[in-house]
Amino acid sequence: MMINQISPKFNTSVQAYTAQTQQINFTATATNAVKVNKSKFFEPVKKFFKPYNKFTNKIKTKIAFGLAKFLGNEHVAKTFRKLKSIVFIDKLRVAHCSALTGLVLSGFYVKKTLENDKLDPNKRRTLAINQALVCGFSTVSAYTLNWYTEKGIKKFTNKYLAVHGKESFKTLEMYKNGINAAKSIMIFGLIYRFIAPVFVTPIANKIGNNIQQKKEAESKVNQSIEKK
């Protein structure tokens, strides 16, 4: 059916609408481009760190040259090239970094526990094994969760990029990298800093204590048999 046959007034209103929407879409993208990075949520924190940020802005060039020197080192450059060539490592590099930080820190705590003279040698060992197991469990579960959420995050990324389709390629690339990095950081952070200490450690402690008590009871029985 021809639109002219319906109503001439309607025809003109639709034409006006299309013209206005085009204008509005243009202004909306323009305002979006300007509005980015204007969050007031962290304003007090930003104010607190303002003098320090001024100082860091002054020294950042020097640090940049230092880092460039480090990157320019032959061995370092070679390592990065090797790491990039392995697809599994390169794809999950943010996750690997988070896992490595967790492993280093947990290793330090295990070492400290083993060196603690205030604890019984048996209890010390049990505690250290406990800590190591919790760390291993957290790492495995974080990688598993990271893998499971990959599909969902891909869908989300596509939708997010579709909504912001009119922005520049560089910005879209930044959004894509940001979503992937945020996902890995949040999953590893959630497991290492929340699920492991609140839910896993108490259970592991209970198991450890039970094993310790059983061992102590067995040793007492053995001692009494030896005395007899």
Add this chain to the structure above:
Amino acid sequence: MINTITRHKNINQLSWHTKSTASERDALKNGLSNGVSKSVNKNVNRGLRETAEINFCGLSPNKASWFYKSDKVKWMLENATDKQLIFDAAFALILTCIFRPASIVVLPSKKNKDDQKYAAAHSIASGIIGFAISNIVFTPISNAIKKIKDKPTDFIKDKKLLEIDKGKTILNKTAKNYIDRLPDILGSVPKGILTIALIPPILKYCFGWEKKKPQDKSKTGIPVDYTLLHFKSTNNNDKKSHFVGGLK
């Protein structure tokens, strides 16, 4: 032609024809009443105010779209790309200051309430210290990396570390990422030591909390009935029991 118009993206987003009532649609077909043109204009104006509606995982568009269009989310994603350590520290701050203390207090435990409160305060203090240390130590490094990322050719001479993407020379993404996270990996141990060392004074002077030391059993010992030492019985009628030692 109306067919060409309905195929247009913006018209689909409008969906005025689905919102209009049956009577309005009938009247529209006749094209007679003025009320129709008014209602169409009304719907068109309503449509102008609404932006493109996309179905988000079955959620109603209005509920989900705010998240996709939010400037805070954009700002967060920018920080997750360029300042990963700060982003990590900020997320840790949220976890350790809100979720962990809340779960410590809410979840059933054999500990006393005071102990639970102390554990919650301990978590908050560790989160604040961790965030502060990360900000102080890692902000200059993150800023420097951003500077290298913006102008890589000014700083890096080794061309193997540079890539050409869409006609622009950029820093190798892998190198950028590891360099960004390397201070955290190397500095996690000193950061942990510093955090553990700073927690008690911060709890004491900022929150007014001090952990009660467990009572030393060897010092307090077993409660002693001093009447036995004085050879004094509780029975006052017994004369012998008044003997406290010494000569009469």
